[in-house]
Amino acid sequence: MIDDIEVLCHACGGEGRRPEAKVSTLGGVPHTATVSLPCSWCEGVGRREGIDPPA
Numbered sequence: 001m002i003d004d005i006e007v008l009c010h011a012c013g014g015e016g017r018r019p020e021a022k023v024s025t026l027g028g029v030p031h032t033a034t035v036s037l038p039c040s041w042c043e044g045v046g047r048r049e050g051i052d053p054p055a
């Protein structure tokens with residue numbers, strides 16, 4: 001049986017970080033900056049233990 005396997009995190013694709021667009025206004029001009037945040041699914045590891053059961 002498979003009971004000790006790590007799979008790539010689906011949320012971040014194994015990167016461990018996810019890009020997130022942030023909009024800020026500087027001097028009345030909106031800017032969009034992309035920041036990368038640690039993935040909340042895998043806590044930045046990029047892998048998760050176990051297999052997600054197919055829906």
Ligand SMILES: [Zn+2]
Nearest residue numbers: 009012039042
């Ligand atoms: Zn992740």
